[in-house]
Amino acid sequence: MPRLSLWAVRLALLYLLIGFAIGACILINKGTGAFPTAWRWLGAHREFLLIGWMGQFALGIAYWIFPRYRGNHRGDTRPAALSILLLNAGIAMVFIGTFWGLPITLWGRALEAVAALSFAVYAWPRVKPTGA
Amino acid sequence: MPTIVRWYVKTALLYLALSLTLGVLAATERLGRAFEPTYWHLFAVGWLTHIIFGIALWMLPSYTRERPRRSDALSWAVYLALNIGLLLRAVAEPLRIANGGRTWGLALALSAILQFLAALGFVINVWPRVRGPRRPSRQEKA
Numbered sequence: 001m002p003r004l005s006l007w008a009v010r011l012a013l014l015y016l017l018i019g020f021a022i023g024a025c026i027l028i029n030k031g032t033g034a035f036p037t038a039w040r041w042l043g044a045h046r047e048f049l050l051i052g053w054m055g056q057f058a059l060g061i062a063y064w065i066f067p068r069y070r071g072n073h074r075g076d077t078r079p080a081a082l083s084i085l086l087l088n089a090g091i092a093m094v095f096i097g098t099f100w101g102l103p104i105t106l107w108g109r110a111l112e113a114v115a116a117l118s119f120a121v122y123a124w125p126r127v128k129p130t131g132a
Numbered sequence: 133m134p135t136i137v138r139w140y141v142k143t144a145l146l147y148l149a150l151s152l153t154l155g156v157l158a159a160t161e162r163l164g165r166a167f168e169p170t171y172w173h174l175f176a177v178g179w180l181t182h183i184i185f186g187i188a189l190w191m192l193p194s195y196t197r198e199r200p201r202r203s204d205a206l207s208w209a210v211y212l213a214l215n216i217g218l219l220l221r222a223v224a225e226p227l228r229i230a231n232g233g234r235t236w237g238l239a240l241a242l243s244a245i246l247q248f249l250a251a252l253g254f255v256i257n258v259w260p261r262v263r264g265p266r267r268p269s270r271q272e273k274a
Contacts, residue, residue, distance in 0.1 A: 001193055001264055009262045013255045020251035024244035027221070031228065031240030054180060061191070 001064050004077060008060025008084050015052030015091075019045055043098030051112060052091050059083065059119055066126040079122035086115035133190060136207050140186025143215065147178025166226040177218050177247065185210070185254055192261040202257050210253040217246030 001009070022038075022045040029035040063080050074080075093108025133141070151174035157163045158171040189207055194200035201207065224239035 001262065003264075006262055006264070010259070013259060013262070016251055017255050020248045024248040027244035027247075028241045031224075031237035031244070034241075049176070054184065057184060057188075065191075 002074070004081055004084060005060045005064040008056050008063065011084075011088060012053050012057035012060060015048045015056065019048035019053055022048065040099060044095045047091055047094045047098070051087070051094075056084070056087060059087070062119075062123060066123060067128055067130045067132070068126070070131075075122070075126070077122075079118045083115040083119035083122065086111045086118065090115060134201070136201070136204055136211070137186045137190040139211060140182050140189065143211075144179050144182035144186060147174055147182060147218075151175035151178055166229045170222050170225050173218065174222060177214070181214070185214075188258055192258055193263060193265075195261050202261065206253050206257045210250045210257070213246045213253065214250035217243045217250060220246070 022041045025035045025038040026042060026045060029038040059080075063074070069075055090108045090111030090113075093104045093111060095108075096102055097105030097108055151171055154167055154171045154174060158167040189201050195202040220239050220243040224236045224243060227233070228236035228240060
């Protein structure tokens with residue numbers, strides 16, 4: 001597995017764990033009232049799991065698995081690396097924005113959007129028949 | 133496709149059908165409030181998480197030649213915990229929303245713990261498989 005995929009997948013697994021932990025607290029609170037402040041974490045729960053875990057896991061695996069170019073390389077990997085960097089920065093900003101009520105959620109989402117675009121531009125030509 | 137992977141993927145497909153069917157109820161005014169969270173979680177945890185877990189177990193670099201998926205016992209434990217937790221939620225949450233009651237509340241707490249333990253078990257099991265080229269087994273090293 002290439003280094004970028006390593007980073008993306010390991011980060012995704014950490015988001016999975018944290019996202020499920022937050023979700024568990026919210027659900028326990030729903031059932032028992034044990035963690036009354038847990039609802040504050042709902043935005044983080046969604047962002048961590050949908051974008052951090054599922055989205056990033058898919059990106060990491062796609063970078064690894066997609067057909068390579070002739071010469072067995074993955075092309076200019078900088079847009080892919082940039083996308084992982086921006087995605088995680090975006091998630092952090094969305095989390096800080098939703099948790100502390102700071103006006104940076106929009107910018108976090110914008111970073112995530114740029115990350116998605118960057119990866120799509122990088123990966124598009126690798127969606128091809130193997131060997132082509 | 134190994135047996136455990138087939139169980140994850142087929143279960144995922146069942147949840148896909150179940151969640152989107154429940155989505156019809158969740159879209160109604162009368163039942164929406166009770167079924168909306170269940171619908172989303174049957175989709176996200178039931179369908180998406182199961183399919184990702186299953187394909188990851190199958191496709192990630194092998195742990196060793198002798199134990200490519202590291203621990204199938206742990207993967208089965210994860211499967212059971214995730215499904216018992218999720219199905220418990222699917223039953224308890226609408227009833228808790230509609231009727232209240234301590235029993236359903238405690239069932240939700242148990243559901244939460246089981247689902248978290250499932251995620252923990254999965255991460256523990258696959259983490260060493262997220263690596264570069266395969267390392268030699270003990271026998272190969274010796």
